[in-house]
Amino acid sequence: MREFNLVIAGVGGQGSILSSHIVGDAAIRDGYRVRVAETYGAAMRGGAVMGQIRIGTDVQEPLIPEDSANALVALEPLEGLRRGVRYINPSGLIILNTHRLSPIDVNLGRASYPSLDKIAQQLKQLCKEVTTIDGTAIAEKAGSSRTLNVVMIGALRGSGVLPISEQSLRAAIRERVPPGTQDTNLKAFELGIEAMSKPIVNTRSR
Amino acid sequence: MTSHVVARDEPGLRVLLMGNEAIARGAIEGGAKVAASYPGTPASEIMETLSAAARDLGFYAEWSVNEKVAFEVAAGAALSNVRSFCSMKNAGLNWCMDMLTTIVYGGVRAGMVIVVADDPGARTSSNEQDQRFAASWAEIPCLEPSDQQEAKDMVRDAFEISERTELPVIVRSVARISHSLGDVTLGKISPPSKKVVFDKHWKLPFRWNVYGPPSTHSRHVWLHTRLPIAKRLSEQSPYNVLKLRNGAEMGIIASGVGAAYVTEALRWLGLENKVNFLKIGVSHPLPERKVAKLLQRSNRILVVEDGDPFVENQVRIIAKDVAPKLKIQGKARANTLLEPYGELDADMVTLAVAKFADTKWKTVATSRKKLKDDASSLVIPRSSAFCAGCPHIGTYWALRMALHRVGGKVPVIHGDMGCYEMAGYGVFAKSLEPSYSSESVKYPVDSPYEMLDSLYIMGAGIGLAQGTYHAGYTDGKVIAVAGDSTFFHACLPGLVNAVYNKAKLTFVIMDNHWTAMTGHQPHPGTGVTALGEPTKEGNIEDICKSFGVEYVRVVDAYNPREVQNTLVEALQQPSVSVVISRGECAQIWQRTKKKQGTPIVPLKVDLEKCNGCKLCVQMGCPAITFEPRTNKAGIDSLLCTACGLCAAVCPFRAFYQPEGEPRPQ
Numbered sequence: 001m002r003e004f005n006l007v008i009a010g011v012g013g014q015g016s017i018l019s020s021h022i023v024g025d026a027a028i029r030d031g032y033r034v035r036v037a038e039t040y041g042a043a044m045r046g047g048a049v050m051g052q053i054r055i056g057t058d059v060q061e062p063l064i065p066e067d068s069a070n071a072l073v074a075l076e077p078l079e080g081l082r083r084g085v086r087y088i089n090p091s092g093l094i095i096l097n098t099h100r101l102s103p104i105d106v107n108l109g110r111a112s113y114p115s116l117d118k119i120a121q122q123l124k125q126l127c128k129e130v131t132t133i134d135g136t137a138i139a140e141k142a143g144s145s146r147t148l149n150v151v152m153i154g155a156l157r158g159s160g161v162l163p164i165s166e167q168s169l170r171a172a173i174r175e176r177v178p179p180g181t182q183d184t185n186l187k188a189f190e191l192g193i194e195a196m197s198k199p200i201v202n203t204r205s206r
Numbered sequence: 207m208t209s210h211v212v213a214r215d216e217p218g219l220r221v222l223l224m225g226n227e228a229i230a231r232g233a234i235e236g237g238a239k240v241a242a243s244y245p246g247t248p249a250s251e252i253m254e255t256l257s258a259a260a261r262d263l264g265f266y267a268e269w270s271v272n273e274k275v276a277f278e279v280a281a282g283a284a285l286s287n288v289r290s291f292c293s294m295k296n297a298g299l300n301w302c303m304d305m306l307t308t309i310v311y312g313g314v315r316a317g318m319v320i321v322v323a324d325d326p327g328a329r330t331s332s333n334e335q336d337q338r339f340a341a342s343w344a345e346i347p348c349l350e351p352s353d354q355q356e357a358k359d360m361v362r363d364a365f366e367i368s369e370r371t372e373l374p375v376i377v378r379s380v381a382r383i384s385h386s387l388g389d390v391t392l393g394k395i396s397p398p399s400k401k402v403v404f405d406k407h408w409k410l411p412f413r414w415n416v417y418g419p420p421s422t423h424s425r426h427v428w429l430h431t432r433l434p435i436a437k438r439l440s441e442q443s444p445y446n447v448l449k450l451r452n453g454a455e456m457g458i459i460a461s462g463v464g465a466a467y468v469t470e471a472l473r474w475l476g477l478e479n480k481v482n483f484l485k486i487g488v489s490h491p492l493p494e495r496k497v498a499k500l501l502q503r504s505n506r507i508l509v510v511e512d513g514d515p516f517v518e519n520q521v522r523i524i525a526k527d528v529a530p531k532l533k534i535q536g537k538a539r540a541n542t543l544l545e546p547y548g549e550l551d552a553d554m555v556t557l558a559v560a561k562f563a564d565t566k567w568k569t570v571a572t573s574r575k576k577l578k579d580d581a582s583s584l585v586i587p588r589s590s591a592f593c594a595g596c597p598h599i600g601t602y603w604a605l606r607m608a609l610h611r612v613g614g615k616v617p618v619i620h621g622d623m624g625c626y627e628m629a630g631y632g633v634f635a636k637s638l639e640p641s642y643s644s645e646s647v648k649y650p651v652d653s654p655y656e657m658l659d660s661l662y663i664m665g666a667g668i669g670l671a672q673g674t675y676h677a678g679y680t681d682g683k684v685i686a687v688a689g690d691s692t693f694f695h696a697c698l699p700g701l702v703n704a705v706y707n708k709a710k711l712t713f714v715i716m717d718n719h720w721t722a723m724t725g726h727q728p729h730p731g732t733g734v735t736a737l738g739e740p741t742k743e744g745n746i747e748d749i750c751k752s753f754g755v756e757y758v759r760v761v762d763a764y765n766p767r768e769v770q771n772t773l774v775e776a777l778q779q780p781s782v783s784v785v786i787s788r789g790e791c792a793q794i795w796q797r798t799k800k801k802q803g804t805p806i807v808p809l810k811v812d813l814e815k816c817n818g819c820k821l822c823v824q825m826g827c828p829a830i831t832f833e834p835r836t837n838k839a840g841i842d843s844l845l846c847t848a849c850g851l852c853a854a855v856c857p858f859r860a861f862y863q864p865e866g867e868p869r870p871q
Contacts (some may be wrong), residue, residue: 012587021387025222028389034222036352036387042247042330042792043590043628044723046828058473060353061466062386065552067570078586085581090574101842103588105635107823107832108653111586126574136844145844165513 004163005064008152009100010075013045015149018176019073020051024154026164027055027171030145037062046104050083055163072127073152073159075135076101081119084126092127093161096120096195097135097152114127131159131196138191147188150177154192166193215395221388222841226251227385228354229293229321231392232361234263236319238291239398240283241267241766242276244695245724246295247330248381249323253293254725257736264308265398269727269736272664272695273298274305277320281309284374285319285414287403289365293321295330297663299337306344306374311425312415312430313372315408316400317365323379326512327549331383332545332663334621336665337515339375340491345429348376348490349434349445350462356487360445362393367439371432378489378511382463382549416763428591437491445487448496448501449653452480456563457504459497461486461517464510467555474556475565486511492520501529508543508562509536512550535562587634594829595796595847597763597789598626601655601716603825603855604684604769604787612777615681616646618674620667621658622697624689625723625791626716630658646681654826658687665696672682672700683777684711691721691729693746698753705754712776713784715746719789726794750784757781763789792847807865808846809853813838815860822852822861 006023010016017038024036035054041047052064068145069087072094074080080096088094098116105111116132124130133155139148150173156162159170177185211724212231229252233241235437241260243253251268258591260267270276283290299322306320315425316540322340325331341348351357357379371789402458406414415425440446458481460468464487472478484500486492487510501507501524509518515538525532537546543558560567570578592599598622609617621630632638633655639645651657660670665701671686688697693715704711721727729732733743749759753770757779769787776783799806818837822830829845832838839860841852853861 013593021222024387028220028222034387034389036222037382038385039329041590043592044625044725045593046588046591048588060380061463062388062572063467063552065556067574067847078588081581082585082588085578085585095447101845102655102831103635103826104591104655104826104828105587107635107638107828107830109820109832109834110633110634110635113586114584118584122584126581141841159563166296177757184503 003054003059005069006162007049007064007072007083007087008053008054009072009079009190010049010149011044012040012047012049014049014075015114015146016049016051019149019153020053020168022150022172022176023053023164025176026168027053027170030164031173032136033057033059033060035062048079048082062104071156073156075148075152076086077116077119078113081114081123082122088123088127090127093159094123094130095152095155095159096132097131097148098132099136114160126132133195136193137196139188142183142188142191144181147185149189150185151192154194158193158196210255210258210260210421212255213262213541216393217392217394219392220389221392222387223354223358224251224387225354225357225379225385227255228358228390229361229377229379229384230255230259232358232389233291234259234361234380234392235317235358235395236317236365237289237396237398237687238319238365239265239288239291240280240290241265242270242279242461243271243293243789244273244276244298245727246298246719247724248325248384249295249298249321250724251291251384252734253527253719253764254727263395267736269729271730274301276487277302277305280318281305281314281374281625284314284316285401285404287316289317289398291319291321293323294646295334296322296324296335296337297331298322298832299340301661303340306340308415310344310373310429311422312413314368317368318605319361319364319368319376319377321361321377323381323383323384323514327381334513336516337376337511338378338489338516341378345433346373346375347353347439347488348378349487350378350489350775351383352382352462352465352485352487353388355390356445357383357411358390358450359393360487369810370439371435373432378462380510409809414596416759433491437494439636440488440491440510442497443488443493446493446496447485448500449483450500451479451482454480455505456480457482457484457500457507458488458510458559459484459500459507459517459521460510461489463512464550465554467550467552468510468559470552471556471559471786475567477559477562477563477565481563483795487516489517492517492524497521497524498528501525501532504532506533506562507535508536508559510544510550510555510558514546526813588630589634590626590628591828592625592826593654593792594827595792595851596625596843597718597792598716599654599825599827600763600789601714601769601787602629602657602849602850604766605714605773606651606654606657607770608773609683612774614814616648617685618659618679618685619657619685620670620674621661622667622686622688623664624692625718626687627658627661629654630661632656652824664692665700668697668700668704668713671711672704672707674683675709675711676758683699685714686711686712687716690715690717690719690731690746694730694744701750701755712773712779713782715784715786717746717786717788720794726791747851755782755784757783758786759784760786761787763787764849766851791851806848807863808843808848809841809850809861809863810858811839811841812862815858817858819857822856825851825855827852
């Protein structure tokens with residue numbers, strides 16, 4: 001594998017950045033060179049957040065070129081749409097969590113949130129596969145809604161496209177999640193894998 | 207407690223580090239014994255990392271009250287023969303300019319390294335300024351890492367360069383280095399070995415800017431004896447790498463993260479062996495001979511750098527002598543291939559290199575572009591918002607109500623830097639029209655996010671408010687708002703001035719007990735140091751009173767009625783009035799509750815009582831939702847912190863706590 005590019009999109013506070021650190025950490029354990037870029041605004045919570053992970057033998061710079069993400073994991077559907085439009089490769093896979101977080105723009109009546117079907121349908125036009133899962137419910141089942149980010153990494157691993165070993169992912173989760181939450185997060189990871197472990201088309205090649 | 211990975215003395219270990227962590231590790235490997243900083247995105251994690259490792263490794267680290275003091279703490283250590291380090295965001299260095307441009311006249315005794323994290327794209331800054339110019343202005347060396355490994359190594363080596371030149375050295379990071387992660391191989395940790403001494407006559411005559419020979423001017427002459435040393439070091443530096451290719455006609459010069467983009471762009475375009483490439487790691491002073499060699503071997507030049515055309519302009523000066531007719535492209539002058547604003551990215555650089563080299567680069571097919579446009583049309587903005595349960599939500603609500611009562615026709619609120627600055631970001635999805643009125647204009651506001659009337663830099667609000675008052679503004683009340691950390695950082699002289707010069711204004715201090723926006727660092731009002739030691743807790747109300755402010759009141763940010771009534775009183779005072787609206791940051795509050803094992807029970811909406819008036823929505827809490835079809839408010843139970851603010855403002859008492867009392871304070 002020369003290069004695997006992953007975008008993790010979400011809303012501030014959902015753990016998109018931590019999950020991109022986990023994937024990057026695991027990739028290093030598997031011997032790859034890694035670049036992880038974080039994009040967020042000034043707000044502590046609630047803004048549009050994106051982690052970009054580039055894994056390969058010779059990656060140099062941290063930003064993924066347009067249409068070059070092999071996979072996109074969205075912790076929130078609108079954020080999946082926002083980033084998918086720019087980054088997903090035609091052969092790529094998108095996994096969308098279905099739980100919506102309404103921007104205040106919607107609450108104030110200044111914008112309307114597109115329907116989940118419409119989001120998935122538009123993204124499907126741009127790539128090979130779009131899968132939706134109720135990651136938030138799975139996270140609650142694992143013990144805490146805060147493990148959503150790890151559920152989604154599990155789902156990505158379960159889909160078969162992420163070229164990183166489960167063992168390294170588990171080790172990175174153990175190392176990087178807050179102390180005392182390791183067990184819940186590892187359970188979230190397993191449930192995420194389970195949720196996606198139906199056979200799907202391999203989208204690894206660029 | 208496990209120590210931070212950067213404290214591990216395991217040379218050769220390969221780990222994933224954030225740029226800021228790598229920078230901290232560089233300071234540790236370089237043997238810094240004193241480190242100081244003030245939080246500021248994208249630089250904050252540098253000191254967070256250092257303070258986490260300081261105890262284990264036995265060096266000193268502090269959060270200073272502001273960057274100027276941090277700079278001086280580091281400088282004082284360097285004069286005392288101790289390697290020292292300070293870090294800050296782009297704007298932070300502006301506070302240090304007086305000392306920076308003066309300390310260079312006497313130099314330093316031990317290595318002093320300043321890391322400044324610029325923010326091209328200004329995602330988390332008030333401007334895009336390029337602080338490499340500070341290095342050329344102060345006439346000191348400037349290094350620019352292209353990735354996390356270099357960030358670590360350059361900081362380590364910068365101490366050596368500082369001691370060889372006897373000058374402070376700037377390492378200029380950018381957000382894409384500081385806030386990106388990469389694989390880094392750790393090096394040896396050199397223990398701080400130098401003896402702490404102070405010697406006023408050390409290598410006379412030009413020391414510590416005190417007496418002795420003739421004039422300030424002669425110390426400037428001394429500074430210029432440093433330049434040849436710096437130039438030699440730049441020429442020999444392993445961070446300035448010249449790769450000349452046989453038969454290549456084009457030349458590219460790229461500095462910092464720009465070099466990483468160019469390296470991959472050349473590979474994607476298949477141009478690796480067709481272009482002469484000079485990677486710049488020391489951007490001030492430039493390695494002139496390496497640059498000249500490249501210019502002489504190339505028939506055209508492209509310069510790639512993040513920020514302003516800083517390297518490019520220096521290259522143009524060198525070209526005047528060695529290759530005056532050479533075509534140089536970049537960000538300066540006509541025919542630019544890159545813009546002198548915004549942040550570089552992979553697509554932008556690849557396209558620029560392709561154009562420069564007259565090579566084809568894939569573009570998005572028209573059919574796909576159409577599909578993308580269709581999808582894009584569905585995307586809606588996501589405005590910046592306060593966290594659910596933020597104390598500022600309560601304070602701004604009360605301020606809005608108080609101004610409604612006694613604010614006059616067009617009250618003016620000057621803002622400041624901190625979480626509460628989001629009151630000046632606006633609602634992204636709302637379109638605005640320019641005004642050409644010759645009168646003061648009041649604009650309708652239906653959220654806290656549109657309340658501020660100006661928003662510049664640390665401490666500006668209190669000064670601007672005085673200007674508005676002394677200009678004779680009578681169309682409404684004049685208000686300044688600032689947070690607790692900003693109060694200590696930059697508001698003290700402004701407030702003293704307001705009292706001294708008899709301004710009439712209301713200063714609202716939103717005290718959440720932490721430097722919250724940058725990640726909850728402690729400050730002089732928090733009662734704890736960077737190393738986690740308890741310390742004196744600065745008392746804002748006592749400070750204000752000691753300045754001569756006659757009206758100082760402290761209110762509970764979660765009691766909007768109390769805040770409102772106090773503000774109404776404050777706004778009618780005949781002189782400066784201060785209202786301190788206090789409420790601990792909701793995130794810290796939640797963490798504390800979690801540690802204590804106290805469950806947070808989200809509020810609920812009684813749909814019978816809710817009449818859809820949307821007052822709660824206008825309060826601006828992101829946990830409050832609204833369903834237009836049913837015309838009812840709702841609560842996102844995953845976000846709600848049970849602060850009770852919505853219950854306090856709802857005229858129909860529609861919000862209730864299913865179990866127990868509202869948020870216990």
